[in-house]
Amino acid sequence: MAVENYAFLIPLLPALAFVLTFFLGKKLPKGGAIIPIVAITISFVISLLITLNLLANPEEVINQSYSWFAILNIGILVDPLAAVMLTMVSLVSLLIHIYSVGYMSHDKSPSRYFAETALFTASMLGLVLSDNILQLFVCWELVGVCSYLLIGFWYEKPSAATAAKKAFLTTRVGDVMFLAGIIILFSDLFKIFNGTIPDGIYILRFDEIFAHIPDIAAMNANIFGMEVSHITLITLLFFGGAIGKSGQFPLHVWLPDAMEGPTTVSALIHAATMVTAGVYLVARTFPMFIAAPDSLMVVAYVGAFTAIFAATMGIVMNDLKRVLAYSTISQLGYMMLGLGVGAAIGAEAVGISLFHLINHAFFKALLFLCAGSVIHAVGTHDMRQLGGVAKVMPITAATMVAASLALAGIGIPGTSIGTSGFFSKDAIIENAYLFGDTTGAWIPYALSIVAALLTSLYIFRLLFMTFYGKPRTDYGGHESPGSMTVPLSILALFALFFGGLTSKTFNTFVSETFVNNFVNLNIHELASIGGYHLASHGGHHEPMLILWMPLIVALVGFLIAFLIYGLKIVNMDSLVSRNNPIYKLLYNRYYQNAIFTDFFSVKVIYEGFAFAGRAIERGFDWIVNWLSNLTLEAGESLRQFQTGVVQNYATVVITGVSLLVILIKVVMEVI
Amino acid sequence: MAPILSMIVLIPLIFAALALLTKTKEQARAIALTGTVIVLLLTVYMYFNFDSTIAANQFEELVEWVPSLGITYHLGVDGIAMPLILLNAIVLPLLVLFTWNDDRKSPNKFYALILATEGAVIGVFTALDFFLFYIFWELTLIPLFFMVSIWGGPNKHHASIKFFIYTHVASLVMLLGIFGLYFAAWDMTGTPTLDIPTLISQFQFIESGIAKDLIFLALLFGFIVKIPSFPFHSWLPDAYTEAPTAGSVLFVMLKIGGYGLFKVMLPMLPFTASPNMMISIMAVLGSVSILYGAFLALSQKDLKRMVAYSSVSHMGYVTLGAAGLVSLSVSGAMFQQFSHGLIMSVMFMSCGIINNATGTRIINDLGGLAQKMPKLAVIMVLIFMASLGLPGLSGFIAEVSVLAGSFVNLPVYVMIALLAIVITAAYHLWALQRAMFGVYNERLGTVTDISTYQTFSMGVIAILVLYFGLNPSPVLDMMLTNSEHIISLMAAMGV
């Protein structure tokens, strides 16, 4: 099958669409939306064909490399991991594009919007396709800048412009760590090759990197007195990048603000693409993480903590989109946790995490698009002003319920009945249990369970406040047009059934990536480099309670939400008050804005360092000016020497003669 | 073979003289455009006949000049010089177009100075004799000095004199180094010569270690002031800021400091008495420049001044990469020169346009310009992204090569430089956000978007930035050839 010869078209077509839309879009109806839609459709078809082909023939991994510059290359790598990502990204992006045709129809410059989203899609697809870490970084950054452009799409709104900047800068902090990781990796490989790299070998290619994991692991760096293996260092730095991109604590602060962009952008960024890039990065370089158990531990803890941390804030937000934003952060935490447990279960972790990633992409895109649909219709995203929207927008409400069920992870353990989120999230939580069982680190599991409860609580709170009951204000509104509801419905189907249908095959398919193909060391050897052994998965069975636990807490969460927001048996005003310190803390988002933005960036960097810098700069200027003034003043005072009286001149001459005699004597003595 | 190098050096100078004789703006700019386009055509011809697989000097011309002092008229280009000549040849015609419709006093002098600078700068890149090299080196000062003094901003006198004297001191110190080298070689071989390749190859035979170090440091000082590197950069913000837009662009074209670093310093480096100390000096200066320039840029209120400091920061990569002593880092540093030239010219053009349109460059006084100047906004976003090192644009290639390459030998310094990346992003975005986005500041009055000429010249450069970001090979290959050559020399010495 020749479809692999067209794999390079997957990112290229949207990129081309970007150029065409950018220059021609204004002249076409609806901002030239048709161009990216067609391009992405083709990308999706190719991706799907490749995925199907890989499913049938797992060994037919596509890997093509071309020299780029110096000893670096560009190339494409489509293995199962990449293939599923490609398919998901192109599909979700396609649906969002179609949805946007309606959503953006009233905007001033839809062509710019479609151009930017096309570029965004292209970058994301390019990221997934990369066969080397540098190209991945390139696309990673492009994704970042596209998100900057899209979040700041309504740039005349100061808040949008600020949010865009914040998003870019915060992720940039992670990017720098990522880049540092790449640089250290490069230099290690460079040294391993002794500085002479044979032609045709591209040292930053993943297969090349993985082949040298033992060598890299053998290198140690001394950081503040601690001996750290380079492999741990590099993977931690990579994870630093992932923290930024995937909104993990503490670099998640940009994500809620990113809601300033059009809702479709939020869907694109928070559901399918940008935020998953971090997870993908860790998954992509998972063999390295396997060899660095300390890093995996960090991944697990950060993931679990982020999951609960974000969820707590999700329950107090009143802004529809913000709740979803925190939900995204929280779910990304789950994905990270899923990867982190790899220290216990090996390559399967990639499968589990990716599965949740894909499912989350569908239901989160759906949630955002539903929210967008509501906002589009009623013109506000403050939930306190909504209520009873279900009556006005039945389709939107129905799809929203489907998405919420998926997010909450409702399903019956042990069967194939359940929403997508059920299968993937449960798997993660169960594996977290296993992780605790194997390594003795129970905290991630505990956090993930509580987070599951909170997840259910905030999403049903959202449902009740928005769709249930009576309108709190007179907002009018109507059901959205077909171009919007059709994608919603398709996504709803995915959100409900994708997990159930694929849960058996998906995991093996994706995990295959690192089990047999592609990496010349098998996963157990890698683990032994890291100094530990993977648990044998086969004979292990979790207690029944553990299997049911996620569902139970989800239902508890629903119940609480129903009691408070559905039946209103608890007076909200007593809880939601300025006097409640917990509420205050949560509502103010743990004061992180104050801490990060105001204190850290503004006060410390801007005022502190910049002030110091200016002072030093003035110092330099002062030195230069002082020298020049000194010279000028010396000139001025030496001039006085020339009195104009001729007798003085004679005196000077005569004194000069005498002094010269003495000076010569002295100098000659000295020498 | 036609003396093509003499032609590309002399044609701008001759056209400069012609431009000086013109009376009107129309004549002057036509002459300037003709001259620069001829140079561009010749350079392109030369580029396509250039063998990028060898590190040797090509298109050499050699004529005796002052034999009793060993002075020759010796020109030639190698892979270090070729891209920089190309940079000048490309940007200068566009600069002329950019200023096409400007109204200013004495346009004849203005265009004459632009042409003279081009000739002098290309002269530095082609000279293979230190005497000639120094002549062109100093010759670059004069037109720029006039440029700032005549058409500069309110503080032009201070800025021009400061720039003139400051860099002149540096040149003189460099001259001392040249003298040392010249006579050391003369003593050893018995024949005077100022031929650059010969002198460089003689450097290793100098017996006195102190003499070698002093010569090296003197030359290094001359070059890094021109780059400029922390802490010798203080002429730059004033000069760049006070210069008219064209002057700032010409300053940016002045890549002679970095050129000297690669052409003269690196081949000599392994033979100094204490190469490790020299490497450390360069590495410290480079990495501190990157960080320091970024912080200073962050604290600026004036857009152009911010860009000027960002230039200090970016040029730090050149020094750092040169000190990295890995072919990737060295070629990356060379590429940084090339890329920085392209990016900064558009940055300064943008500053100029904003200043002309609104009458202010204070970032906080601007706002929402993107609504009134959409074309400018697109170009500016692209070029700001390039400047902050966005992949896919030329700045990234350079920076990542420098950082990755240098890390092999200089991990700590690279880590310092990495700290600057976020700050770099911060000030770029801050400026973009405050100046271009947000609510339009009505006090700025009515502004119109950039003219066709301006769009063309900025657009072409922006496209080149993109092109070289995606496909750096056309210039990077020859840089790599040369840097590999340099590194192989060092490897042979066991450094």
Next chain:
Amino acid sequence: MIPIALYLALAAIIFSIGLYGLMTQRSGIRILMCVELMLNAANINLVAFSSYHHDLTGQVFALFSIALAACEAAIGFAILLALYRMKDTISLDHINILRW
């Protein structure tokens, strides 16, 4: 025979007197005279050395020097005269428009 040292001492004394006068006097005429003193002190030296070496060069030199001193005096007086016409004074203390 008078030892050469005495001639030299005499010359040195005369020269010093000339120097002293040059530094302290205000009148242009006196300054001119001091200059003449100094020149002649040197002439004494020359002549003394000439007789010491039994060599005529010194005396010839002295003759040339006397002639030159005369020329010098002539020019000097001419300048002073012109100054006097203009300023009605030959006190050189106040002639200092050119300074710094």
Next chain:
Amino acid sequence: MDLMLLAPEITIAVTGLAVLIIGLFLPTGSKKILGYLASLGVLIALALTISSLGTEALVFYDTVSIDALSQFFKIVFLVVALLFTIAGIKYTEGHSNTEEFFTLGLFATIGMMFVASANDLMVLFVAFELASLATYALAGFEKKNAKSLEAAMKYFIIGSLSAALMLLGISYIYGATGTTSIPEVAANAGVLLSSPIGLVSVVLLIAGFGFKIALVPFHMWAPDTYQGSPSVVSALLAAGSKKMGIVAAFKVFIIALIALQAEWQTAFAILAVITMTYGNVVALNQKSVKRMLAYSSLAQAGYITMAFVVLTPIALGGGIFYALSHGFMKAGAFIATAAVTYMVLSENKDSNDPDHIDNFRGLGKRMPITALSMTVFVFALAGIPLTAGYMSKFILFSSTIQAGFVWLAVIAILNSAISLYYYAKVVKYMYFLPTDSEKVSEPFPYTVAMVIAVIFVLAIGFWSEPFVYWAMEAAKVLIPGGM
């Protein structure tokens, strides 16, 4: 004895006398011809000198020597004289005593030429005085002008003092060695080593020559005189008579007193540093262009003095070459100032400070040729490449490094950098500061003189080979053998 060897000197002498005599019979209105006559004479002498380049001979009982050094310096003096006479044509316009001006100038030139070729201290002293006396008179040429008279008075008094010091020094040398012939002094100079007389006479001679060269602290007259004298005369003083001091010092110290090398090398090292630094620093704030040029002249003298310290053939060649370049640059700069002064005075007869820098405002528009020439001169003085000044500094400074005097070279280089400030200031005034005044016609003879100087300044900078060659040949006279 072949009188043809002295043909240049004779030509000048004859011309001088002819000018003087013819002048007596001409009415004031038609005295312009005298200038042309003088110029013609200088031109012929110049041609004769150039044609005799390379000859070596001793004449007048070995008291005068014709060699590469003397010929080279004679060319310097004659070129300066040529510029002086050409510019003088305009300057003396309307003066009743034109003939005196040219005759004095030509006589001064003869004095300088004989200093260059003196092989005997007596000849040297007499020629030195001849040049001095003529220039005393020239400095006071404007006898109705208080400044000119004051300049002449100061020049005269300090000059006489220096002459006395020099004569005293020579008398001691004569006393110690028993001869005044330079080669014989050299042969017997060993005696001086053992006695304090040696040191004293060295210092006295340095004071004597230092007066002409204007080395700090013997320079006191120079700024005042250069400022007060007519600009054309200042040109002769700065470009010509200063070089006379240098060539005299070359001959006396390097040839005659080489045995006392340690003493005078130290002295010159001190003086060079003080002189260049003082000159440059004080020049920074000057408002009178002539005074600024005078201080710059000090600085340049300081650079040239470095040749005495370094004392390698290349350094000496560089010093000699510098003397040539400086002749053109400084003469040109003063003549350009003369043109400006003329312009200012023709607009306002009572102008007090015709050479004030404010009068240079907008000169680029008012007198384009003058302004351009002045730019070339000051850039050359500053040592901007492709000018004579750069080439000179190149050779001189580089040889300083070669000889290991890095500290001296560094000081010189820093000085050179400082000097850029005040040179650039002149250019700034001429081109960047606005003026309301109109364009004026530029006086033709000044223009000719300036253009000649510009051509040479650029030619020496660009086509340096012959000049460098002859400078090096001249240096070989001082230190035979060479490198």
